[in-house]
Amino acid sequence: MIGPVSLALRSITHHRVRTLLLVLCIALVAALPLAIQLLMLRHESTITTRATDTPLVVGAPGSRFDLLLHSLYFRTTPARTLSLADAERIGEERIEERPLATAIPLFLDDTARGHPLVGTTLDYFPFRGLQVSRGTLPQLLGDAVVGEEVAESLGVGVGDPLLTDSGRLYDIGSTYPLRLRIVGVLARSGGPDDRAVFTSLRTTWVVRGLGHGHESLDADSDPALLLGTGEGAVTASAAVRTWTEITDENRSSFHFHGEADAWPVSAIIVVPRDPRSGTILRARLSVDPLLESIEPREVLDETLSIVLRVKRFFDANTLLVGTATALLLILVFALDWKVRQRERETLLKIGASRGWILRVATIELLLILGAGAFVAVGSVILGVLALDRTFGI
Amino acid sequence: MSSATPGTPHLRGARVRCEELGFRHPGGDSSLSLASVDLEPGSRTAVIGPSGSGKTTLLHLIAGILSPDRGTVTLDDEVISGLPEAARRRRRLAGIGLVFQEFELLEHLSVRENISLPFAIDPALGSEGRSGRVEELAGRLGLGPLLRRHPRRLSHGERQRVAIARALVVGPRLLLADEPTGNLDPRTGAVVLDQLFAEAERAGTTVLVVTHDHSLLARFEQVIDLESPEPGGGS
């Protein structure tokens, strides 16, 4: 009929307010360190994996950490850029007639509807193990592939247009939005690539205003095309024309002024052919004062050691709060034990053993601790899920 | 001496014998000593005496809650005062019902759960036919409609009847009641005592009741007066 467990449960539900306070108290104290631990674990593995997978990155001299954030996570833009010539030169580095490495240039200075717009070569996709789940990789000027999360959050797919934002990534500037054409969606990879838009380098240069096309269409031929006209319509209807589009008709007219070598590249991912080539290349690059080369894992470890120091402080703090709470809980349970002395005496007089009474009390304690832990874990999981959805960690 | 009424299992009340009992609470100044007490099976005995004369102590000695400093308590043919605590506890749980002045119900349990408490403590107790027993006993004590209530929503009379049901649910051979009507008004007290006697008589249970109310003494076959603590003595 009723046993120790149901007796403990009756007591718990009878002292509702006390139980609720205790459970919340335990949950609060347990949730914070649990959440930090979980976030650290998840973050650390996703971040470090990407850094470990990227052997060498070259950028313009400046902050090593900024270069890391820029080239791996598409955050921040470096103050200075390199040129395409630098990428080509690194790709040409040879020993005994064999190239030492593949150089994958990146140019990232703009966004498309809030997502980083990454210009790169087709080498980037196999290097990161990225494949399209729908459509194709960008082949033509104006083609774009989007990460899975971009497609999801913007509700766009293959064949849809995608406008770039006027103004630079993390900076205020002004460029005319370019209407990109989505030709593919990348399969989810669980990293920053899911949240980025990829095009050819040339497309990003057009977005930056470094290249342009000359309009040959009739301004009044088609309202849709009118909106899509390029340079030719600027003076005629600046108010109407809010963006530029690269079409099959005008694609060939797009061109770039200036030396091809000087076109900008914001970072170069260098993939050595083998470890020995990597060592030789690093040595050669380190003497070039115009280049900054970093090993992402090394830079990340320096940074993580700071984070770890902060975490250690947090841990000490948690330990203190935890100890204080534990003492408080002990006090509450001790008071409760005293208040219920009469009840225990009754049970003893009726014929219950001390062991049985202790068992019921222990079950009650464990149920409360368990409920606290359950609420803590539950809220942490819900919180992490919510964070995932909001920030895509 | 009375036997079970037809229709209930035949149970004989316990014979209780106390001899040359002496007990002093650790740290207490007064001591209890009794020449001899004899409770016939199925008999009804009252214990009277002023406050502090040792009435509760005597009950606890017979119940085996306390162990006497000298003398013996014999339950039927077994000297329980010499048994280790655990053995006394088991005898008490299965064979001795206790009713207290303050009811001593568990506030967080319903009437049904309070009555079933001995079964919760030892599931092996009266495992056959116990499911109907709670309802049957509660019904006879007028608690049928109150089984799901909690003690705080009961009158004092109802609470004491729940306590009586709890004491009797395992079918004890001895019922010890410590001022069971002390917290009840005289009318309710008389009714509750009637019910206690009726239930005890059904099963032939031996009854020992501590009371302050001398008007009730006529209903007992034997009275133990602890008035003069030192020499002690029976009725």
Ligand SMILES: Nc1ncnc2c1ncn2[C@@H]1O[C@H](COP(=O)(O)OP(=O)(O)O)[C@@H](O)[C@H]1O
């Ligand atoms: N736990 C105890 N410790 C010390 N002395 C006690 C204890 N319980 C009772 N006493 C003393 O023993 C004597 C008898 O107490 P008790 O049996 O409760 O008397 P009664 O039930 O007749 O009022 C009293 O003097 C009381 O003060």
Ligand SMILES: [Mg+2]
């Ligand atoms: Mg007393």
